[in-house]
Amino acid sequence: MVNETCVIVGASHAGVSLALQLRREGWEGEIKLIGNESELPYHRPPLSKDLFAGKKNLNEIRLRPAKLYEDNKIELLTGVTVNSINRNSRSVELSYGEPIRFDSLALCTGARANKFPSAERFKNIFSIRTASDVEKIRPSIVKGKRALVIGGGYIGLEVAAVLIKQGLSVVVVELADRILQRVTGEKMSTYLTELHESNGVRLLTGVSASQFEGDDQVTAVVCSNGSRFDVDFVVAGVGISPEKSLAENCGLNVGDGIVVDEFGRTSDPMIYAAGDCAFHPSELYGRDLRLESVQNATDQARVVASNICGKQVAYDSVPWFWSDQYEIKLQMVGLSEGYDEMICRGNSDLADKNGFALFYLKRGLVIASECVGRPKEFMFSKKLIGEQIKIETRLLSDESIAPSEWVG
Numbered sequence: 506m507v508n509e510t511c512v513i514v515g516a517s518h519a520g521v522s523l524a525l526q527l528r529r530e531g532w533e534g535e536i537k538l539i540g541n542e543s544e545l546p547y548h549r550p551p552l553s554k555d556l557f558a559g560k561k562n563l564n565e566i567r568l569r570p571a572k573l574y575e576d577n578k579i580e581l582l583t584g585v586t587v588n589s590i591n592r593n594s595r596s597v598e599l600s601y602g603e604p605i606r607f608d609s610l611a612l613c614t615g616a617r618a619n620k621f622p623s624a625e626r627f628k629n630i631f632s633i634r635t636a637s638d639v640e641k642i643r644p645s646i647v648k649g650k651r652a653l654v655i656g657g658g659y660i661g662l663e664v665a666a667v668l669i670k671q672g673l674s675v676v677v678v679e680l681a682d683r684i685l686q687r688v689t690g691e692k693m694s695t696y697l698t699e700l701h702e703s704n705g706v707r708l709l710t711g712v713s714a715s716q717f718e719g720d721d722q723v724t725a726v727v728c729s730n731g732s733r734f735d736v737d738f739v740v741a742g743v744g745i746s747p748e749k750s751l752a753e754n755c756g757l758n759v760g761d762g763i764v765v766d767e768f769g770r771t772s773d774p775m776i777y778a779a780g781d782c783a784f785h786p787s788e789l790y791g792r793d794l795r796l797e798s799v800q801n802a803t804d805q806a807r808v809v810a811s812n813i814c815g816k817q818v819a820y821d822s823v824p825w826f827w828s829d830q831y832e833i834k835l836q837m838v839g840l841s842e843g844y845d846e847m848i849c850r851g852n853s854d855l856a857d858k859n860g861f862a863l864f865y866l867k868r869g870l871v872i873a874s875e876c877v878g879r880p881k882e883f884m885f886s887k888k889l890i891g892e893q894i895k896i897e898t899r900l901l902s903d904e905s906i907a908p909s910e911w912v913g
Contacts, residue, residue, distance in 0.1 A: 509534035511813060512597055512605055514587045514751065515613035516540025518549065519780030519802040521568045523611055526810035528577045536579045537605060539597075543584035544636055545571055550799060553633050553663040554829050558671070559643075563636050590755040592773055609775055609813045612763055613806065614748035616781040616797065621655060621741035627723045629738040633660060634745065642740065648672030650737040653726050655714050657684030659828045661742030662697065665706050666830040668740075676707045676734050678714050678726075689837075690847055693863060693875050697830070699855045704831060714739075747782045747795060760784045762795040767819040769809035777813060779806040788821045789891070790840060790872075798826045823891040825883075836883040839873030839890045841865035848901045850882060862886075864901050870894075871901075881908045888912050 511527060513520045516538050524538045540546060546568040555561040574581045586600035596604040618634035631642040645652075650673050654661045657679030669675045681687070683694040698708055709728060716727035717739075727733045747762040758764040758772040762784030769777045769785070780802035784795045801824055808820040825838040844865035851861030860878025864871050864886070870893055874886035885908040888894065892912075900906050 507533045509608035510606060511536050511609045511611065512607040513538045513611045513613055514597065515615055515748075515780070515782075516542070516546040516581065516583065517613050517615045517780055517802065518568065518799050519615070519806040520611070520613035521546050522803040523613060523779060523806035523810045524579045525569070525573075525577060526807045527813065528579075530810055530814040530816075532810075532814055534608070536577075537582060537607075538574070538579055539582045539585050539587055539599075539605075541584070541586045542635060542637070545581075545583065547636060548799075549634075550827075552636065552639055553660050554667065556636065556639050557633065557642075557664065558667045559646075587751060590751055590776075592755055592776075595775070607775075610777070611806075611809060611813070612752060612771070612776065612778040612782060613780045613802075614751060614763075614778075614782045615802075616745040616747050618741075619744045619746055621739075621743055623717050623723075624741060627717060627719065627721060627739075629722045630717075630741055631738065632741050632743075633664065642738070645738045646671055646673065650674070651735055652676070652738055652740060653678065653714070653734055653736045654740045654742060656742035656744070657681070657708065657710065658687070658742055658744065659685070661740070662701065662830055663828060664740050664742060665701060666704070669701075669705050670831070675705070676709065676736075677701070678712060678728060679708070679710045680713045682711050684708065684710065688841070689875060690841065690844070690863065690865065692847065692849065692853055693835075696853050696855065696877070697835075700831065700833065703855060745781070745797065747784070749782055752776075752778070752782075760793070764793075767821065768812045768817060769805060769820060770812070777809045779809045785820065788819075789823065789893075794824075794840075796824050798824060800825050823887050825887065833877055836876045836880070837873070838883060838886045839865070839871070841873035841875075843867055844872060846898070848898055850902050850904060851879065853877075862901075866898065869898075871896075885909065885911055 548566045551566045587597045589598040596606045618632040624630045654677045712728045712730045715729045718725040749759045752763040753759045763778040787794045804822045811818045828835045846866040848864045853861045862876040862879045862882040865873040871889045876883040
């Protein structure tokens, strides 16, 4: 490996973790980490939280200091786009400069924010995926301004929470019948609806933003139910799509992302993928998944680094996520899709400040949980799900029995 080169496309959570793990695994060759942003790599979760709220600046959310890349002899190329991959010559074509040859290639290209159809026409329709996106919207965040958020997913709700706390008027429009319908059950949707409404956010579900008034700036939004809102700006949180074009254009297998096996290998054994862009098999859930989380990006990248160095380590971690809204931290583990039973531990009424946990079961096994102010339940849920431990369901709801007693 001394004379070999590993090229990593994407200076993301996955890309940075993979580069550093390669050195820990003993990779002695060159490591080239290529990012299309001019910035030193940074954490993405704070974009819709602390950075958006102005509580932290960009330097405070860096993934690693510049010196760490230097100390680990990782060549970090920022502001560079990889235009294409040549599998025959084992090289990547860059937006400028000579092509770079590789012995191993890792695609950590992440995902891009879905464009709202009217976003290009109006200058005040924003999305949030990069630090530059946040900088573009920041001048609009002024007390008394009127914002409309399209999309009641986690990003949309986090944005709404920040804006309302900054003294803006906020309306959230969600096409589905309830917020977070794709990822959670009715009880959690109800709880978060009440949380936002109690803080002054107006939520409209089952409707779409169907008409935009104004010239180059949106001045009003008309919804499919006839509601009309005067606005100063719009934030579109309508999901993300995997960045898979590089892989697709060079003939790699793609689906809902870049298709990889349990070792993170693509259909070309010298090319790997990790993070939001990777469509990987899950033995735990019995199907292929593409996960959008920091945990998945970093853990999967570490596994890929091990396999680039010649090991055979399969990736099958239990996915977990979190969301900060107002003073609430929501911690989630597992995937609830297909559940046939739901159990609540504690009181999910907004007035109750002791927190609660929701457990989603399928054929008697816990497959997911969502915890508000319940870190112990969250921690032990990981074990229940990962090891597929079957316990009496009454133990989950009985608060006289500590979570540590659920497992041996």
